[in-house]
Amino acid sequence: MTFDETPEGEGVRPFAVPIKDDFAAAAAEVLRRYRELVEKCFPDDWQPETGSRLVSDIETINANSDPVGTARGSLHGMLLEIAGLSWDTALDHVRALEHDIVRKPPPVWSPLVAARAVLESCLFLEYLIDPSISCALRLARCAGLWRKDTEHTAKLARVLGPEREVEAVDLDAYVTQSLADANVVQRHNAKGKLVGYEVDGESAGLDYNITERVASALPSWLPTPYGLLSGAAHSRPWMTNRARNLAAGSDDRLVGEAATVMTALMVVMASLEMSLVAWQGYFGFDLTEPLAKLADDRNHAYMYLLGLAHATGD
Structure with missing residues (x-):
């Protein structure tokens, strides 16, 4: 749930209140402790x-x-390196969110944007080391993402100048040759456009559908949040106008809610837990106990922060 929906029979919408200092401090501390537990797994x-x-x-x-063997070994090694990079990037955004929660004035939509960055890093990781797929499909996925990144590099090079464009052309040639050496076969659509790669009969596109990946990969306790996060990240009025309406009658132009912070926390926690499950399934080490500890801490944190958000005393 997005934690600002009213459960049936309740008169108070959970966390649909302005962000108070004690709530913000506690939420940041909860997130910090949770991240540290994750890092110790x-x-x-x-x-x-x-x-x-x-x-x-x-x-x-x-x-x-x-x-073929050596070329595929290099491709697999790069895949593992990218997975590690994605994990480190996710944790970097978590640390940023820890600081953002307690800033002055209180955040409005930025927690959801930071949470979206964590989610996308974790989805990237999970897509590559998904333990349920074959080695061939894993290599095909990595090839598609590598090619897509090469395309982005070429676009950036056109902005940065001729020297970078030469580097981009060299990179494109290197990627093309490396994939050919690994016997990774190009897939084209009816118009001849490259749309993905095939390895030993298993095929993958140049990228993955984030919305579909969110629906299939995130833990079941968190319903699909991506539309909500995208509304904040892309500043869509259907989303952002709520903060202006809440500010009506005050000196503020926008007012953030505790619900936004809690949604960000739950998305981050779900993303990190999803990644840990993928790490466990692919590398083989047992994270059953740490994952149970994280779930227990998450449930306690929700109730604790709910009480702080709706506390009526001074």
């Missing part, structure tokens, strides 16, 4: 577990003769 000296999806993928790749 990984063992310091972990090794890939025998029988894990990671080990299985490596064995599958190594079974190919060269140059």
